[in-house]
Amino acid sequence: MPLQDHHKIVSVDDHLIEHPRVWQDRLPETFRDRGPRIVEANGNHVWNYDGTAFPTVGLNAVAGKPPEEWGMDPVRYEDMIPGCYDPSARLKDMDVDGVEAALCFPSFPGFGGGVFQRAQDKDLALLCVRAWNDFYIDEWCATDRSRFVPLSIVPTWDPQLAAAEVRRTAAMGSRTISFPDSPVPLGLPSFHNSHWDPFWHACEETGTVISLHFGSGGFVPGFSFSGTKAIAGEMALPDAPFAVAIATFSTNLMWSTIDLLFSGVLQKHPKLQFSLAEGGIGWIPYILERTDFVWERHRHYQEIDFDTRPSDLFREHFWGCFIDDDFGVENRHKVGIDRIMLEIDYPHSDSNWPNSRKRAAEVLVHVPDDECEKICETNARTMLNFPAPV
Amino acid sequence: MPLQDHHKIVSVDDHLIEHPRVWQDRLPETFRDRGPRIVEANGNHVWNYDGTAFPTVGLNAVAGKPPEEWGMDPVRYEDMIPGCYDPSARLKDMDVDGVEAALCFPSFPGFGGGVFQRAQDKDLALLCVRAWNDFYIDEWCATDRSRFVPLSIVPTWDPQLAAAEVRRTAAMGSRTISFPDSPVPLGLPSFHNSHWDPFWHACEETGTVISLHFGSGGFVPGFSFSGTKAIAGEMALPDAPFAVAIATFSTNLMWSTIDLLFSGVLQKHPKLQFSLAEGGIGWIPYILERTDFVWERHRHYQEIDFDTRPSDLFREHFWGCFIDDDFGVENRHKVGIDRIMLEIDYPHSDSNWPNSRKRAAEVLVHVPDDECEKICETNARTMLNFPAPV
Numbered sequence: 001m002p003l004q005d006h007h008k009i010v011s012v013d014d015h016l017i018e019h020p021r022v023w024q025d026r027l028p029e030t031f032r033d034r035g036p037r038i039v040e041a042n043g044n045h046v047w048n049y050d051g052t053a054f055p056t057v058g059l060n061a062v063a064g065k066p067p068e069e070w071g072m073d074p075v076r077y078e079d080m081i082p083g084c085y086d087p088s089a090r091l092k093d094m095d096v097d098g099v100e101a102a103l104c105f106p107s108f109p110g111f112g113g114g115v116f117q118r119a120q121d122k123d124l125a126l127l128c129v130r131a132w133n134d135f136y137i138d139e140w141c142a143t144d145r146s147r148f149v150p151l152s153i154v155p156t157w158d159p160q161l162a163a164a165e166v167r168r169t170a171a172m173g174s175r176t177i178s179f180p181d182s183p184v185p186l187g188l189p190s191f192h193n194s195h196w197d198p199f200w201h202a203c204e205e206t207g208t209v210i211s212l213h214f215g216s217g218g219f220v221p222g223f224s225f226s227g228t229k230a231i232a233g234e235m236a237l238p239d240a241p242f243a244v245a246i247a248t249f250s251t252n253l254m255w256s257t258i259d260l261l262f263s264g265v266l267q268k269h270p271k272l273q274f275s276l277a278e279g280g281i282g283w284i285p286y287i288l289e290r291t292d293f294v295w296e297r298h299r300h301y302q303e304i305d306f307d308t309r310p311s312d313l314f315r316e317h318f319w320g321c322f323i324d325d326d327f328g329v330e331n332r333h334k335v336g337i338d339r340i341m342l343e344i345d346y347p348h349s350d351s352n353w354p355n356s357r358k359r360a361a362e363v364l365v366h367v368p369d370d371e372c373e374k375i376c377e378t379n380a381r382t383m384l385n386f387p388a389p390v
Numbered sequence: 391m392p393l394q395d396h397h398k399i400v401s402v403d404d405h406l407i408e409h410p411r412v413w414q415d416r417l418p419e420t421f422r423d424r425g426p427r428i429v430e431a432n433g434n435h436v437w438n439y440d441g442t443a444f445p446t447v448g449l450n451a452v453a454g455k456p457p458e459e460w461g462m463d464p465v466r467y468e469d470m471i472p473g474c475y476d477p478s479a480r481l482k483d484m485d486v487d488g489v490e491a492a493l494c495f496p497s498f499p500g501f502g503g504g505v506f507q508r509a510q511d512k513d514l515a516l517l518c519v520r521a522w523n524d525f526y527i528d529e530w531c532a533t534d535r536s537r538f539v540p541l542s543i544v545p546t547w548d549p550q551l552a553a554a555e556v557r558r559t560a561a562m563g564s565r566t567i568s569f570p571d572s573p574v575p576l577g578l579p580s581f582h583n584s585h586w587d588p589f590w591h592a593c594e595e596t597g598t599v600i601s602l603h604f605g606s607g608g609f610v611p612g613f614s615f616s617g618t619k620a621i622a623g624e625m626a627l628p629d630a631p632f633a634v635a636i637a638t639f640s641t642n643l644m645w646s647t648i649d650l651l652f653s654g655v656l657q658k659h660p661k662l663q664f665s666l667a668e669g670g671i672g673w674i675p676y677i678l679e680r681t682d683f684v685w686e687r688h689r690h691y692q693e694i695d696f697d698t699r700p701s702d703l704f705r706e707h708f709w710g711c712f713i714d715d716d717f718g719v720e721n722r723h724k725v726g727i728d729r730i731m732l733e734i735d736y737p738h739s740d741s742n743w744p745n746s747r748k749r750a751a752e753v754l755v756h757v758p759d760d761e762c763e764k765i766c767e768t769n770a771r772t773m774l775n776f777p778a779p780v
Contacts, residue, residue: 068690182613190614192629219613223572223645224580239582240649241692247648247677247684251641255613258637259630282676285717287637290670293714294637297739300457302631324683327675327724334717349687 002372003361008100010149010380011356012321013213013277013343016104016140017058017084018132020045020077026131031124035131036108044075047108049128050119058084059107063093063347070349084347087143094147098357099344100377101386103149104140105178105213105277106132112180112216113153117188126155129165137172149386150174151211156188159195163202170206175384176275177203179210180217181256191256192263204271209319209383212256213277214249221248246349253279254287257318261291261310264303266317274318275383278343278350281320282328284335288314315339319383323350329363337371341380392762393751398490400539400770401746402711403603403667403733406494406530407448407474408522410435410467416521421514425521426498434465437498439518440509448474449497453483453737460739474737477533484537488747489734490767491776493539494530495568495603495667496522502570502606503543507578516545519555527562539776540564541601546578549585553592560596565774566665567593569600570607571646581646582653594661599709599773602646603667604639611638636739643669644677647708651681651700656707664708665773668733668740671710672718674725678704705729709773713740719753727761731770 020038027035036049038057047054058074064081074080083093094102105111109132116125133152141148152169154162154177166177180186189195203210224240253276266272288311299306314336321341322328332340342360345351352359364372380386410428417425426439428447437444448464454471464470473483484492495501499522506515523542531538542559544552544567556567570576579585593600614630643666656662678701689696704726711731712718722730732750735741742749754762770776 067687070688070691184613190629192614192631217613221641221645223574223607223609223649224582239580241582241652241688241694243684243688243692243694244648244652246688247652247681248645250680251611251644254641255611255638258634259613262631262634262637280676280680282679283673286670286672286676286715289672289715289717290640291637293740294633297457298460298631298633298636301460302633304631304633325676325679327679327721331717331721350683 002364002367002369003357003376004369007373007376009098009342009344009357009360009376010101010386011099011344012103012211012275012319012341012380012384014102014104014346015061015107015348016090016136017061017080017107017347018135019085022135023128023131026134027127031127034121034124035128045077049115050121050124054108054115060349061107061347062349063351063353081347087140087148091144091147093346093353096354097344097346101147101149102344102346103151103176103211103384104136105151105211106136106153109153110216110218111213112178113156114180114186114216114218116153117156117186122155122157125157126161129153129155130168133165133169133172133174137169137174141173145173146387149176149384151176151178153178154199156180156183156186159198163198166199166202166206166208170208173388174208175386175388176209176211178213178216181212181214181252182217182219182259185217185219191259191265196265197268200265200269200272204269207271207385209273209275211275211277212253214252214279217252219252220245221251250279250283254283257287257314258291260317261313262304264305266313267305267308272317273383276318276320278345279320280325280328281322281335281340282325282331284314284320284328285331319379323352324359324363326363329367332367332371332375337374338379340375341383342376392754392757392759393747393766394759397763397766399488399732399734399747399750399766400491400776401489401734402493402601402665402709402731402770402774404492404494404736405451405497405738406480406526407451407470407497407737408525409475412525413518413521416524417517421517424511424514425518435467439505440511440514444498444505450739451737452739453741453743470737477530477538481534481537483736483743486744487734487736491537491539492734492736493541493566493601493774494526495541495601496526496543499543500606500608501603502568503546504570504576504606504608506543507546507576512545512547515547516551519543519545520558523555523559523562523564527559527564531563535563536777539566539774541566541568543568544589546570546573546576549588553588556589556592556596556598560598563778564598565776565778566599566601568603568606571602571604571642572607572609572649575607575609581649581655586655587658590655590659590662594659597661597775599663599665601665601667602643604642604669607642609642610635611641640669640673644673647677647704648681650707651703652694654695656703657695657698662707663773666708666710668735669710670715670718671712671725671730672715672721674704674710674718675721709769713742714749714753716753719757722757722761722765727764728769730765731773732766
């Protein structure tokens with residue numbers, strides 16, 4: 001019987017909305033005015049940061065609303081249920097949802113800290129990165145350290161500073177870094193570049209998993225969106241509905257995976273672990289077979305590790321997760337039963353809240369008990385080393 | 391017993407290299423000098439067109455070479471086996487390979503005619519498009535009309551001219567148009583734009599299938615390649631090995647498919663048929679499940695057909711093909727057994743020539759006889775209406 005009461009769901013992908021005082025409570029006084037703060041603008045709450053207004057306070061925070069009422073991101077805190085920004089309310093929402101523990105990604109900073117990457121004043125941006133980490137680990141997670149998994153972001157513009165922040169936050173208990181799914185769209189060197197070695201080294205040394213959440217590099221997939229519009233010399237508004245991008249976002253993580261498998265990074269840093277957040281799993285067997293096929297034929301003349309099969313590397317270094325993915329669950333042994341986890345995605349539109357546990361039981365109905373336990377709980381605890389042994 | 395002698399392989403994706411006189415034999419004298427012609431440059435054969443040199447005469451024409459010797463595209467006709475550019479030699483190579491019939495895509499013009507799309511002189515470009523179609527249909531295919539499937543390209547810069555070329559070549563026997571996998575990277579409106587209605591209408595009216603070959607829109611997938619470099623404001627050389635792009639190219643067709651499923655085009659033009667060329671099939675069940683999931687949740691507030699499930703549309707309008715795709719073959723009933731075809735990809739690097747039939751027999755070893763026949767032969771004949779009934 002799958003999903004029994006003793007199986008606790010540990011979600012590897014949830015989101016929080018930062019409350020208005022996250023940065024104002026933490027930045028030194030000289031930076032506070034320019035640090036992120038909530039202001040009123042035409043009846044909306046907007047983030048103001050370094051002289052720029054960021055119009056969406058509650059990106060995609062639709063938990064508790066029926067799909068018929070979606071379509072507008074929340075514009076005031078009152079438009080959201082408190083679990084979005086209040087960790088005590090979140091714990092109650094997790095109880096209702098049947099979820100034991102959650103790993104929460106940032107909202108205003110971008111999933112991977114892209115807002116601070118793009119900022120002009122990098123002294124301020126570094127303080128903002130540290131403030132978010134301090135907020136999440138010491139304020140939000142402190143509400144219940146057995147139920148919120150510590151995560152941090154890094155100053156992506158400097159691999160040495162990033163390595164230092166990995167070490168600082170690992171010492172505070174951080175288990176994973178949310179890093180861009182690719183640094184390239186942010187104007188940074190790709191995963192193929194040795195530029196990132198200090199960062200990889202710090203992650204390895206501290207046992208910090210790297211979470212790649214789709215879209216965290218700022219690249220919106222699909223021919224009508226950012227990338228291809230740019231190559232056509234045009235940055236006009238897309239004429240495709242945004243549903244196209246929502247349906248295609250997992251292709252970002254296919255690209256990230258293939259980049260890393262052909263980069264040599266995993267051979268150089270054999271302890272690195274990557275969590276593919278919100279990417280689904282049903283595509284993994286196809287992509288691995290295809291990548292092996294290309295490796296077989298093209299490693300003779302390209303700069304690719306000649307001896308290590310990409311699918312073997314994948315099974316040592318990658319973890320996947322899903323919400324609704326019947327095809328992936330059916331093919332779970334081709335993905336790797338020890339490498340699959342659940343995600344809840346509260347409060348975003350993919351989430352089944354407050355029915356996540358009920359929906360998980362449906363999706364896992366044909367999965368044997370021991371595999372169910374791995375998928376719901378123990379794989380995530382293993383990957384994240386959570387809770388850390390005392 | 392799968393793949394019996396009476397099963398004839400009809401490949402829906404092969405390539406030809408244009409011989410030096412394709413355009414010189416056909417263009418009016420006033421255009422001939424500026425039309426594509428082969429010139430000698432530092433011991434190489436290069437195409438010269440409209441004042442520009444195109445350095446690669448034999449893009450990826452590696453048939454007959456072991457992978458150990460790949461790495462350089464052929465630079466002279468003598469570097470290729472004659473089957474690349476000579477249809478009589480090709481028929482012999484198909485005999486050796488156990489292949490009955492082939493659909494050949496262009497090389498110099500780009501798979502979807504992008505070279506002519508990008509050209510300045512559109513009068514010349516239109517003549518060049520027509521000349522390629524006349525060459526392929528009336529010279530190449532005429533070598534054996536029972537074994538070469540007529541295909542054509544269109545002047546993509548003008549939907550009315552494109553519609554006229556669809557009608558002109560359909561009358562000559564063309565069964566399919568090779569169209570860009572997306573027009574957007576070529577600077578053209580997307581599939582969501584009514585701009586293309588005259589073209590869709592002509593394809594419907596003439597029963598012409600639209601073949602979308604990955605890469606035919608000029609977009610090279612992967613974070614280190616064209617699209618994301620452009621969005622990062624940089625068009626520098628990628629630091630990833632090209633194997634990354636080769637492994638990721640099928641994501642182009644995932645994007646094309648999702649674009650079309652959410653575009654409304656298929657509802658407006660219910661007879662349209664799309665062939666996803668060189669895209670593989672193992673990803674299709676995951677992408678359809680994901681697209682249905684997004685449709686269920688987001689059709690309430692976005693401009694999406696509320697009543698038609700994307701996966702139902704897919705099964706009425708799309709065809710997939712594969713070379714090596716064990717995972718796809720295992721899941722063939724989730725893809726749609728009446729919608730899967732074989733491709734050979736001669737003379738490119740994915741091809742198993744001269745062992746294509748042998749390899750197909752291995753891939754299909756667990757597939758029942760009737761399904762094997764559909765995949766190898768009858769699905770392609772149905773889609774292409776080939777040979778056309780007398």
